[in-house]
Amino acid sequence: MKEAYYKTTKELAELGLDKLPGEMKSGEHLIYSSPATLYFNSPGAKGFGVKRAGLAVPESVMLLVSPGCCGRNTSLFRVEPQYRDKFFFMLLDDTDIVTGRHLTKIPQAAEEVLESLEKTPSAIMICITCVDALLGTDMERVCRKVVEKTGVPAVACYMYALTREKRLPPMAAVRTSVYSLLEKREKRSSVDMNIMGYFTPLFDSCELYDLMKGIGIRNIRELSRCKTIEEYHELSNANFSLVLNPEARAAAQDMQERLGIPFIELLRLYRIDKIHNQYKLLGQALGSEINDEEYYQKARKTIDDFKAKYGSFSFSVGEIQNGDPIEMSLMLVEEGFKVKEIFATVGELNFRFLKRLAELSPDTKVYSNLSPSMMHYGMSDISGETDEKTDGKMDGIPDAYIGSDVQYYHPEVPGIEWCDDDQPFGFDGVIKLFERLDDVLKNKGKIE
Secondary structure: OOOOOEEEHHHHHHHOHHHOOHHHOHHHOOOOOOOOOHHHHOOOOOOOOHHHHHOOOOOOEEEEEEOHHHHHHHHHHHHOHHHOOOEEEEEOOHHHHHHOHHHHOHHHHHHHHHHOOOOOOOOEEEEEOHHHHHHOOOHHHHHHHHHHHHOOOEEEEEOOHHHOOOOOOHHHHHHHHHHOOOOOOOOOOOOEEEEEOOOOOEOOOOHHHHHHHHOOOOEEEEHHHOOOHHHHHHHHHOOEEEEOOHHHHHHHHHHHHHHOOOEEEOOOOOOHHHHHHHHHHHHHHHOOOOOOHHHHHHHHHHHHHHHHHHOOOEEEEOOOOOOOHHHHHHHHHHOOOEEEEEEOOOOHHHHHHHHHHHHHOOOOEEEOOOOHHHHHOOHHHHOOOOOOOOOOOOOOOOOEEEOHHHHHHOOOOOEEOOOOOOEOOHHHHHHHHHHHHHHHHHHOOOOO
16 A cells, blocks of 8 residues: 655654655655645745735735736735735736747836826835746846836845745745845934744734843834835834744845844744743843743743643644744653654754654654655554554554644644744744644543
8 A cells, every 4th residue: 555655753863864865855856736735835825925925015016927827826815905906917928938028028017007006106026937937037137127117116026936945945035025125224222123034923922022122122123014115114223133034044144234234043942941042042142131931931831731631642743834843843742742743844954853853752753745645645644553664653643733734634633723824932932832722622622
């Protein structure tokens, strides 16, 4: 019987990052786009793909230059009120694709977009696809032509699936694009800070806001909270930025070079001891002591209460969620829970978590969502029958899941998608994770 390809955490740790099997590397095989992966792997992806992310610049509009097959899914966004007058299309025919003649039409198309609007936008985000990646289009030159024609700033957004495995993948590149309109300003006497990394804000209850204000930060700004282009340009006033997502690192480096705004990078973690240590290091970098004891104890109590209620629960953890699935799995195992399987992309950042996880839970299975073998995932993987490969140690259906991709694989299991627009971070993220799990499990009748 065919089965989905996987490796245990122990096997992966023994292989090492440099010797990961080809089945675990999406650049070495065909991509399997199941309903579990279409969320992030298609041009019409939910959440923040390049197209939606490009409109993070307040009061901007987007001109999507693409063949009809790439643009059709964008029409789904237009039914949402906030995007109704934001997306415009310039469709390419076969001759455009072969000859590249569409490049001379983009400035005129941008002018037509402006003529259709009652108010001049702050910028025109020009989104292009793999067609122009293959053509080697000089989009900086095209954008200059658009500015000359319209007088409105133009910024390129690259929806290049071909560059997903490169140094600057699409979601890292678009973060650079949306901050590129900022201009250098003199710093004010007050201490201002930017939070970078996401296209939606952290939960209002996140302790990071109070902790930063507690050490004298006067203004904390996030791109996602900017409602006007004037508020957007106030991001240039920052004395430093906090980068909470590695995909924003290139954007922060660009702002450091162009605007003189240094940055400090933090990770989104779910192990509360590591969260505490990260805040301690942040305080040292800023020359202040950060007292997070109140928030630490609240998170500790939330976890302990959940453990007392549910015992040694077992989980399946996916990657379509607001967290790293391997780091989150490590947290669950360290807290005494079981993790039967993980759906994840293993890379340089999370391999260090995987090595520790292999020591504590060596038989946890790790699947690659994009592997074509995942079409065989089914009862042979979760039947509960003895598996010679793992001596039957980790078989059976999990008690709960985390991640919307796991919902596809285990529709009968209660759990949470954990991929809302608002972003969890720090102790507040841990608290909300377990509170949300508790709410779902109670409603599913999993406890008496």
